[in-house]
Amino acid sequence: LISIVYLRVRVSRIIIVSSIVAFTGLIIMSTGAFYGASALFGDSLTIICAFAYAVNLTYLSKHSASVDSYVFSFYQLFVVAVFSAIAIPIIPGERMIFNSYVIFTILFTAIFAGVLAIFVTTKAMIYVEPSLAGIIFVGEPVFAALTSVWLINEHISIYTLIGGTIMVLAILMITISKYLEARATKSVGDLPET
Numbered sequence: 001l002i003s004i005v006y007l008r009v010r011v012s013r014i015i016i017v018s019s020i021v022a023f024t025g026l027i028i029m030s031t032g033a034f035y036g037a038s039a040l041f042g043d044s045l046t047i048i049c050a051f052a053y054a055v056n057l058t059y060l061s062k063h064s065a066s067v068d069s070y071v072f073s074f075y076q077l078f079v080v081a082v083f084s085a086i087a088i089p090i091i092p093g094e095r096m097i098f099n100s101y102v103i104f105t106i107l108f109t110a111i112f113a114g115v116l117a118i119f120v121t122t123k124a125m126i127y128v129e130p131s132l133a134g135i136i137f138v139g140e141p142v143f144a145a146l147t148s149v150w151l152i153n154e155h156i157s158i159y160t161l162i163g164g165t166i167m168v169l170a171i172l173m174i175t176i177s178k179y180l181e182a183r184a185t186k187s188v189g190d191l192p193e194t
Contacts, residue, residue, distance in 0.1 A: 014177040022138040022170035029163025060125040073119040135174045
């Protein structure tokens with residue numbers, strides 16, 4: 001939807017269907033977590049963040065080819081740092097105790113989940129359309145669930161299993177569609193001129 005409005009790009013039916021299928025899988029995957037007002041608040045924040053991330057991907061796809069990736073990444077990180085610095089004193093809860101473990105965790109996350117991830121995303125958006133990137137990023141909760149099973153032997157619920165399977169199907173739908181499009185384009189390009 002954001003691609004259609006902001007980029008004025010026509011989105012294929014398969015991308016629309018895949019997006020709906022992926023969103024359905026995400027809802028099913030989250031169904032097991034819908035308990036009380038705190039879950040509703042958390043889910044609302046997740047939807048707001050997903051919308052903001054979609055806007056970010058769309059903006060990146062429009063401007064990343066014409067702007068230096070290092071500069072673009074710096075400004076993204078700067079904005080995140082400013083908003084985080086504003087939010088820290090406002091958000092209620094226990095105050096953080098700084099020790100070597102906490103500092104290591106903050107630095108590790110900042111480098112790998114912050115700087116490196118934003119730079120790679122900025123570079124990749126030169127080559128990937130935002131609707132496809134959105135479908136790919138839908139796989140993140142599935143990857144998180146599989147990682148938690150592998151690392152800490154967490155038991156996944158039936159909702160997580162069904163929702164994750166549906167989300168993987170959405171990713172496969174778009175991947176197979178892109179493969180068939182590329183194959184058809186190559187076949188047409190290989191035809192001799194008459």
